[in-house]
Amino acid sequence: MLPTLRRVLAGILLTAALAPAGAAETTDGPSGRMQVVRVLTMRDYNTRVVVVGVSLLGLAAGLIGCFMLLRERALLGDALSHATLPGIALAFILMTALGGSGKSLAGLLIGGTVSGVIGVAAILLVVHLTRIKEDAALGIVLSVFFGLGVVILGVIQSLELGQAAGLKSFIYGKTASMVFSDALTTGVAAGLVILVCLLLYKELTLLCFDPGFAQAQGWPVVLLDVVLMALVVVVTVIGLQAVGLVLMVALLVIPPAAARFWTNHLPTMLLAAAVVGAGSGLVGALLSAVVPRLPAGAVIVVAAGGFFAISLVFGRARGLLHRLRQQRRLARTVAHQHLLRAMYELSEPPTAASAPATSLRFEQLLGQRTWSARQLRRTLRAAVKQGLIATADGDTGYVLTPAGRQAAWRVARNHRLWELYLITHADIAPSHVDRDADEVEHVLDPVLLERLEALLSRQYPDLATPPSPHRLERIAALAGAAGGTGG
Amino acid sequence: MTPAVIAAFEWLPLDTWIVMVGALSAAACALLGSFLVLRKMSLMGDAISHAVLPGLALAFLLSGSRSGVVMLVGAGLVGLLTTLFTEWVHRTGKVEQGAAMGVVFTVLFAIGLILIRLSADHVDLDPDCVLYGAIELTPLDTLRIGSWDVPRAVLVGGGVLLLNTLVIALLYKELKISAFDPALATTLGINARLMHYLLMTLVAITTVAAFESVGSILVIAMLIVPAATAHLLTDRLSLMLLVSVLLAVASALVGHLAAILAPGWFGLTGVSTNTAGMMAALSGLLFGLTMVFAPRRGLLSRLWQRADLALRIAREDLLGILFRLEESGRPPRYRAQGLLRRLAVWQLGRRGSVLAVGGTTQLTERGRLEAAGLVRSHRLWEAYFGTHTSLGPDHIHHPAERLEHVTDAGLQRRLATSLGDPVTDPHGAVIPPADKPAPSAEKSLPPKATGRRLEQ
Numbered sequence: 001m002l003p004t005l006r007r008v009l010a011g012i013l014l015t016a017a018l019a020p021a022g023a024a025e026t027t028d029g030p031s032g033r034m035q036v037v038r039v040l041t042m043r044d045y046n047t048r049v050v051v052v053g054v055s056l057l058g059l060a061a062g063l064i065g066c067f068m069l070l071r072e073r074a075l076l077g078d079a080l081s082h083a084t085l086p087g088i089a090l091a092f093i094l095m096t097a098l099g100g101s102g103k104s105l106a107g108l109l110i111g112g113t114v115s116g117v118i119g120v121a122a123i124l125l126v127v128h129l130t131r132i133k134e135d136a137a138l139g140i141v142l143s144v145f146f147g148l149g150v151v152i153l154g155v156i157q158s159l160e161l162g163q164a165a166g167l168k169s170f171i172y173g174k175t176a177s178m179v180f181s182d183a184l185t186t187g188v189a190a191g192l193v194i195l196v197c198l199l200l201y202k203e204l205t206l207l208c209f210d211p212g213f214a215q216a217q218g219w220p221v222v223l224l225d226v227v228l229m230a231l232v233v234v235v236t237v238i239g240l241q242a243v244g245l246v247l248m249v250a251l252l253v254i255p256p257a258a259a260r261f262w263t264n265h266l267p268t269m270l271l272a273a274a275v276v277g278a279g280s281g282l283v284g285a286l287l288s289a290v291v292p293r294l295p296a297g298a299v300i301v302v303a304a305g306g307f308f309a310i311s312l313v314f315g316r317a318r319g320l321l322h323r324l325r326q327q328r329r330l331a332r333t334v335a336h337q338h339l340l341r342a343m344y345e346l347s348e349p350p351t352a353a354s355a356p357a358t359s360l361r362f363e364q365l366l367g368q369r370t371w372s373a374r375q376l377r378r379t380l381r382a383a384v385k386q387g388l389i390a391t392a393d394g395d396t397g398y399v400l401t402p403a404g405r406q407a408a409w410r411v412a413r414n415h416r417l418w419e420l421y422l423i424t425h426a427d428i429a430p431s432h433v434d435r436d437a438d439e440v441e442h443v444l445d446p447v448l449l450e451r452l453e454a455l456l457s458r459q460y461p462d463l464a465t466p467p468s469p470h471r472l473e474r475i476a477a478l479a480g481a482a483g484g485t486g487g
Numbered sequence: 488m489t490p491a492v493i494a495a496f497e498w499l500p501l502d503t504w505i506v507m508v509g510a511l512s513a514a515a516c517a518l519l520g521s522f523l524v525l526r527k528m529s530l531m532g533d534a535i536s537h538a539v540l541p542g543l544a545l546a547f548l549l550s551g552s553r554s555g556v557v558m559l560v561g562a563g564l565v566g567l568l569t570t571l572f573t574e575w576v577h578r579t580g581k582v583e584q585g586a587a588m589g590v591v592f593t594v595l596f597a598i599g600l601i602l603i604r605l606s607a608d609h610v611d612l613d614p615d616c617v618l619y620g621a622i623e624l625t626p627l628d629t630l631r632i633g634s635w636d637v638p639r640a641v642l643v644g645g646g647v648l649l650l651n652t653l654v655i656a657l658l659y660k661e662l663k664i665s666a667f668d669p670a671l672a673t674t675l676g677i678n679a680r681l682m683h684y685l686l687m688t689l690v691a692i693t694t695v696a697a698f699e700s701v702g703s704i705l706v707i708a709m710l711i712v713p714a715a716t717a718h719l720l721t722d723r724l725s726l727m728l729l730v731s732v733l734l735a736v737a738s739a740l741v742g743h744l745a746a747i748l749a750p751g752w753f754g755l756t757g758v759s760t761n762t763a764g765m766m767a768a769l770s771g772l773l774f775g776l777t778m779v780f781a782p783r784r785g786l787l788s789r790l791w792q793r794a795d796l797a798l799r800i801a802r803e804d805l806l807g808i809l810f811r812l813e814e815s816g817r818p819p820r821y822r823a824q825g826l827l828r829r830l831a832v833w834q835l836g837r838r839g840s841v842l843a844v845g846g847t848t849q850l851t852e853r854g855r856l857e858a859a860g861l862v863r864s865h866r867l868w869e870a871y872f873g874t875h876t877s878l879g880p881d882h883i884h885h886p887a888e889r890l891e892h893v894t895d896a897g898l899q900r901r902l903a904t905s906l907g908d909p910v911t912d913p914h915g916a917v918i919p920p921a922d923k924p925a926p927s928a929e930k931s932l933p934p935k936a937t938g939r940r941l942e943q
């Protein structure tokens with residue numbers, strides 16, 4: 001867990017360090033440089049407020065997003081954030097009509113929360129009461145509610161109520177105008193999310209991984225779902241101002257999806273998602289403060305996208321490189337074991353186990369399987385380095401060392417046990433078992449071997465080194481002949 | 488902006504064009520939407536319509552013009568890339584489909600926003616325009632065809648509609664099979680993946696063509712909502728396509744009317760609002776209405792079916808009770824309690840099956856016939872369970888009680904034949920004979936007039 005974390009942190013710091021450096025080149029002149037330094041050291045009060053607020057938002061969204069991702073409801077946040085628009089616009093009209101300023105943030109956010117909750121309820125209703133599937137229900141609520149919001153905004157515009165322009169900031173976000181109270185609100189919301197996640201950690205985990213089991217165990221699944229939704233609503237509504245409702249879903253989806261590449265362990269994933277979320281907020285806020293005209297919300301999302309791309313490639317648990325490495329390691333092991341078995345089978349028939357091992361020529365080995373010369377040479381080199389195979393006859397021949405002979409015997413035995421099992425118990429013709437056994441010989445574990453031995457011990461007396469069901473001498477002779485004529 | 492001063496409602500040629508633009512774009516979207524909804528890929532439309540933003544911006548930056556073709560190509564390519572990226576992240580990165588979509592389209596949209604903002608001096612593109620379009624302005628941008636000034640948006644919308652119709656008509660069978668059963672499609676030699684990408688390309692092209700006039704929000708609404716509404720109304724794909732197109736056109740027409748008129752209903756005279764938004768909201772209203780009132784799958788209809796069934800069972804149970812009371816020699820009187828039973832008694836009385844005497848209820852001759860049929864079914868089932876299953880005599884009543892309501896004359900006859908026409912059930916009760924052709928199913932009852940005459 002710790003090395004994972006260290007890598008995540010290192011990656012984030014690296015990106016954070018590189019990204020503003022790249023941005024710095026776009027501003028020129030000494031005054032520009034000064035400005036960059038000022039921003040990066042957060043000497044401005046405003047920058048500090050924005051950076052802290054946005055980072056906290058990213059942290060909270062990352063945390064709660066993990067549970068949403070695992071609950072397979074990643075895109076619910078999208079519908080939810082779009083569904084807040086009519087509420088915000090209506091709240092504006094209502095507050096103006098009542099003689100208020102219409103711009104009271106709390107009032108607007110309450111309106112957004114109400115219509116967001118109605119939107120989520122509508123999704124659940126449509127899914128439960130009709131044959132419409134969840135994806136279409138999300139799309140319906142998203143587009144219809146947003147359309148409704150646009151309609152009400154249109155009314156507000158043509159009424160010329162003034163100050164209406166501020167409402168647009170909910171659509172695209174207006175990070176730079178964040179003030180201290182906004183950061184405080186975000187902080188409180190983030191604290192709430194962290195607290196609930198800690199208190200209900202076990203319950204939420206259960207809900208995400210096995211809701212059926214949770215229900216059977218008597219947990220209030222519906223209530224837990226409602227709590228989860230409520231947290232998402234809180235985070236979304238708080239985040240509207242910062243990144244806007246179109247992109248809010250990015251903060252809920254991307255950090256958890258990125259964190260998932262680094263770990264298979266939920267607490268680590270939560271931590272990593274929080275770090276990625278906060279990191280994206282940090283990078284985005286700083287970058288947009290350095291480069292003029294850069295929309296902060298969009299930069300935050302692109303920064304999160306960058307973290308996602310890095311995680312996709314380098315993630316330690318599911319990243320592409322990691323998986324590639326695993327695949328290659330497996331391929332090497334398989335090739336290695338195939339080589340050992342080939343040498344064992346070539347040298348087995350004429351010589352007893354105690355006799356000195358025969359030296360085999362490269363061509364002989366090459367004829368034993370369908371492998372390329374390059375592949376064989378590489379595998380041979382690795383095996384020689386491991387001390388399982390030694391060169392003989394002045395580097396023209398290869399011979400199994402005692403350790404190699406032991407390993408080769410084990411692989412050959414696995415292979416033959418499986419072949420015998422297939423012949424006796426699966427009723428497969430001896431000519432057809434070799435391919436199957438080829439695949440299984442590498443993965444037989446001791447427990448399985450024991451059971452195979454128990455199953456086969458009655459029919460086959462010599463299980464220590466069972467005979468091959470094929471005529472190996474012939475194969476070996478043929479290979480030898482081919483190698484002989486070739487050489 | 489909307490033509491803000493339309494004091495009284497007045498239909499102008501302008502309005503006709505606006506409705507036409509909306510209807511053509513909406514119909515083009517709705518055609519594809521049916522396939523998206525059936526394949527559970529509705530949100531791909533959402534993703535693509537957001538993700539084309541950077542494509543538009545780049546095409547504009549590179550070509551320096553708002554020429555339709557360049558924009559169409561640029562955005563179409565990005566739309567296809569969105570599909571490929573999403574697929575790739577989903578398969579290679581093993582990220583859940585929804586999340587993969589969310590990652591890809593938000594990042595692309597954000598990149599688009601940044602591109603537009605950074606080149607604000609050169610790009611005459613407004614993110615607002617992308618989100619909710621400027622359908623009210625489309626009639627002003629016209630092309631001269633013959634002696635007509637036709638708005639460009641009408642031509643674009645019509646073209647896309649034509650393209651979609653053509654592709655769907657030509658590949659109807661292939662698209663249909665791949666939508667319902669991709670595995671079957673593959674075994675039949677149809678390339679389901681190719682169909683998928685073809686569909687996504689069409690979605691991208693349609694989105695891009697429509698975005699300028701109606702905005703992406705209307706595109707998403709029209710891709711999903713009419714098709715989902717049609718899905719509630721029919722089980723046939725061909726009909727679903729037709730219905731969704733009609734719904735889309737209706738939303739466009741009524742949406743425009745409502746955009747002009749609706750503010751007036753709230754006492755805001757001289758105010759009109761965003762047409763595209765209203766069209767989207769209208770399609771949502773149509774969906775809501777369908778959800779409640781649809782003939783077979785609507786909530787009301789399902790509620791009604793359930794109530795109807797409950798009432799029939801109450802009626803039949805009542806007849807059974809009265810019959811058994813008579814049979815046991817007790818006074819065949821029954822006082823109905825509860826709304827459902829009272830309603831059942833009332834219905835049976837109207838039909839002439841029971842007679843209300845002094846606040847109690849008795850069977851008439853006709854009712855006795857019906858009841859005998861029901862009780863016969865019940866006891867035959869008990870006999871059947873007693874003979875053919877290992878259920879004990881104390882466990883056969885409940886299943887028989889349930890089955891008696893769904894046993895028609897034919898089934899009753901076969902039941903009796905297979906049991907060798909038993910006289911009594913396992914409890915020893917006499918099974919009423921079937922000499923009179925009046926088994927349980929109400930359909931085969933004699934006409935009402937007979938009942939009345941019997942009663943008299």
